[in-house]
Amino acid sequence: MILSSKQQQILDFIHRFLSRRHYPPTIREIVSGCGISSTSVVGYNLKILESEGYIRRRPDVSRGIELLTSHPGHRLVVPVIGQIAAGEPIPVPTPDIWDVAASAETLEITEDLTRGRGGVYALRVKGLSMVDALINDGDIVLMQSVNVVENGEMAAVWLKAEKEVTLKRFYAEDRRVRLQPANRQMKAIYVAPENVEIQGRVIAVIRQLG
Amino acid sequence: MILSSKQQQILDFIHRFLSRRHYPPTIREIVSGCGISSTSVVGYNLKILESEGYIRRRPDVSRGIELLTSHPGHRLVVPVIGQIAAGEPIPVPTPDIWDVAASAETLEITEDLTRGRGGVYALRVKGLSMVDALINDGDIVLMQSVNVVENGEMAAVWLKAEKEVTLKRFYAEDRRVRLQPANRQMKAIYVAPENVEIQGRVIAVIRQLG
């Protein structure tokens, strides 16, 4: 079903209101914001918007309007707990970091980047040692705190002998582990299983420019 | 000043409430949510939280609490208006795309990725033609719709002769334009100024994995 222009207008107004004020409007605020003359008109159209799945309303709750469109994922604040660089292990997320928002640096993202996964933290890449994984100096990697990964997943692995972390696709093979750079033009490297320690799974890479 | 444990508790509750319900709690909901026995206690502590800059309140507005901490950037829905690939120009954002949220695909990010810039849209990278800019097949590039860029900025440039778009750092030199890959190990390419057409500025690259 197609929305009437008045319903579109109401939906837009809720959007604007929400992004300006961070809380939903009342029916009467919609009335004056959209030049409508009666609260019941808004109530009528809100009921339609709800049955069409555009919003959700909590009965008898003031300002109890939730927008269902265009916020499939919530905001999420992930701590940037340190840097990842060749030559040093990545910092382990300690419980107190999750606790308060006061971890030195944080990054705000939305859930559709993490796809609902928990235990997410971020690292800033230092140096050019990950270019073969198409990760540049200064990039941010979103990590999930895990100790094992599936074959083919991108992981942060600590190479004990080399004293080095690197971000590669992980493949457990017969007697060895194959670490495959994301960049298909680069060759894989092979290491002994006892030499690798998985420190986390990479779920996204973010690079900001300019 | 340090927050009392009750104030921390209230702040945390507002956080949790907001992320579950998308609208702020009432004073009485805070009362029952934090096991407090009187509305005036909450009022008392909210006043302190406000004077300390943790929240903002609108007088006489129900649920008029705004969290000032941890949402420096708002949610933002950017349209993914197409693909970028060598051999075809990038799609131009037409006005109707910004209009309705109904552009086929959208990406939800937060403002601290765009740093407040307007006219932002996204493209999905098709193919491996941008690997020298450390951009992989499937990556998403956030673009700002501009026609000129500063020297050194990463831009999407259309090479008329080659009939190709590419993402490179842009440098206007004496009689030529230098296009420098992000990957420092790769060489720059030089083209005639009349052969290039800037199609947008790259403000971020996002890669989702697994």
Place this chain on the structure above:
DNA sequence: CACCAGCACGAACATATGTGCTATAATAAA
């Protein structure tokens, strides 16, 4: 024409909700 569904209006109502006031306990300062 009568009838009806979709939509808009305005007013009245019930309650959800912020605020103010007073009293009391807990704590710090003198």
Place this chain on the structure above:
DNA sequence: TTTATTATAGCACATATGTTCGTGCTGGTG
């Protein structure tokens, strides 16, 4: 101890706000 200062309770009040209901206006249908 006495005196401020701070923190908590409890309650009453004003109003902010969702809901209901009767009415009128349109256009389409039999």
